[in-house]
Amino acid sequence: MISLPGLLVAMALVALPAAAAAADGEPASIARGGRLYDHWIKELGGDARRVAVRAGGTATAPGRCVTCHGWNYRGAGGAADPGTNLDHLAGADGTVVLGALADPGHGYADFMDHRDFADLAAFITRGQVATERFIDPATGRATGDATRGDVYFQTICANCHGTGGQQIEDAPPLGDLARGDPWMALHTLLNGHPGGDMPALRALHPAVVADTLARLQALPSREPLASVVRGGRLYDTWYKENRRTPPGFVHPAYPVDLPAGVLPRTTWRCKECHGWDYRGRDGAYGEDAHRTGIKGIRAMAGADPAAVVAVLGDATHAYGGLLSARDMADLAAFVTRGQVDMDAAIDRATGRARGDAAAYAAHYETICAPCHGMDGRDIRTMPPLGRLASGDPWRALHGILNGHPGEVMPPLRALSDDTVAGILAYTQTLPGRK
The missing domain is CATH 1.10.760 (Cytochrome Bc1 Complex; Chain D, domain 2)
Structure with a gap:
């Protein structure tokens, strides 16, 4: 019927x-x-x-x-x-x-x-449209002229997408999209985004569309290291990094009663379950006041980022409506490519950094001290660095590598492992009281 x-x-x-x-x-x-x-x-x-x-x-x-x-x-x-x-x-x-x-x-x-x-x-x-007029079927390269297409990109597209094609957080970088699936990019150029307000270029001459697609393919990719360190800050406190409001209730997968001092929103932080050393119940946080019994994420190192994105959006994690597409991609980049072996830099039993503090004093004094002060106590909104680095060295090392969420601290991930461990060791020598 x-x-x-x-x-x-x-x-x-x-x-x-x-x-x-x-x-x-x-x-x-x-x-x-x-x-x-x-x-x-x-x-x-x-x-x-x-x-x-x-x-x-x-x-x-x-x-x-x-x-x-x-x-x-x-x-x-x-x-x-x-x-x-x-x-x-x-x-x-x-x-x-x-x-x-x-x-x-x-x-x-x-x-x-x-x-x-x-x-x-x-x-x-x-x-x-006959897509072969716009795209070489064998190579996927646009048949247009990127130089001619630049004027259309800069005037029609860049106001929303940015001059590098990466301004919209809920879309992949335009360069990656146009190179990875030029047929989808062409369809979208001609017709716009469903349910969105992107202008459709269908009324323009086909040569203009081909030139614009060629310009999109010349745009840069998201810098992998930038994605990793931003993912590290999201792992720390995603709602500070992207300036969004977290849920005001306990995460539905949080398995224990709230420890003293832990607010409901804190349970939505990745580190709260998986730890600053990424080992969860099997690491340094398996027995501390924040223990949850949840396994770590070390097994995801080297995994397919798409698999991590799927996990983040599943019913257990429930981040699908909270994190943007870029947030998901960056957090997956950190989980799959950004984890470090904390045991190589920190003795788990004593919490002491394995680095040479004296050899890297100059690195602290030139890179860190302009904000934190020579004694690590200049920033009044956080504990003295000496106290933090000695009391929770895993958190301190994560911050050194990735920066602080929502703030301007430079991540030092590009430095060698010995240098980072040495900076942490020097920070542990600083005074622990205000």
Whole structure:
């Protein structure tokens, strides 16, 4: 039995040919259809549960068009797949596409209305582009001229994305995206982001779009070391680093009663469960006042960052709505590439740094003392460095390597292991009282 929304769409199809033909000629309709093709749920409301209201909350929302048909519209694998290739529908009668979208095989009738169907049909019949005109199929390089494209990037794109293409935290660096998946980047240039306010460049000359894509591919990547050290600061206190408000309740996965002095928001810090030495229950924090019995993250060193991102967003960690895409990427970079073996720098039994304090006194006095003072007591909002370095050397070493979250302290990760251990050892010689 066809649902009420499906029946209404089916009735509309009978009288639609003229309306579909009119919509097909409008660039705005085509671009919106391209956004629906990309991620129709985001374009219609951003949340599958909200979109499902159109179906009375009972139907399961079907997937994204691009999942089956690909960013070059020839199938998910990129090559011309007879089963999912949309080439034959370029220039076709819009009513053919409308009928296919409404049939049970696609299952969109319960979720999209008359306008949605018309726009998506407009894109499929009038909006597909021959991607090989813009992108070399063998190399993935844009066919345009990056120098000519710079003026369009600097005026149309850079205001939101920044001159280096890395200003938007909820998107990968544009250079990495354009090089890694130029077909997706091209589709987005032409049609904009679903549910967003990015301008669509579909009305511009194809050569302009090709040149702009070439300029995107020339943008820099995120500097790996910068990503690692920022991830270290997020591991420390993510809500200070990104200046966001943490939840005011205890993390649902926090397994013990709050220790004295620990606030609910503190339980959302990575270090609170996994420790400053990253070993959790098996490290220096396995027996201290903050022990939770949770394992550390040492096993994730060298892992695939994408796997860590997935863990951060799962039901146990629940950071999906709290951390941006860049936060997730940076924290995953730290976990997979930024952990150090704290036991190599600090004797776990005594807490003493293994470095040569006298040999690295000058490093402290020139790099650290301008802010902390020669005796480590100039910053009144934190304990004296001597007390911190002796009482919690693992925390001190993490801070030396990555900096303080939300502050301007320089991370010293680029220095040698001996140098960092020596700075820590010297810091442990400083006085511990105000």
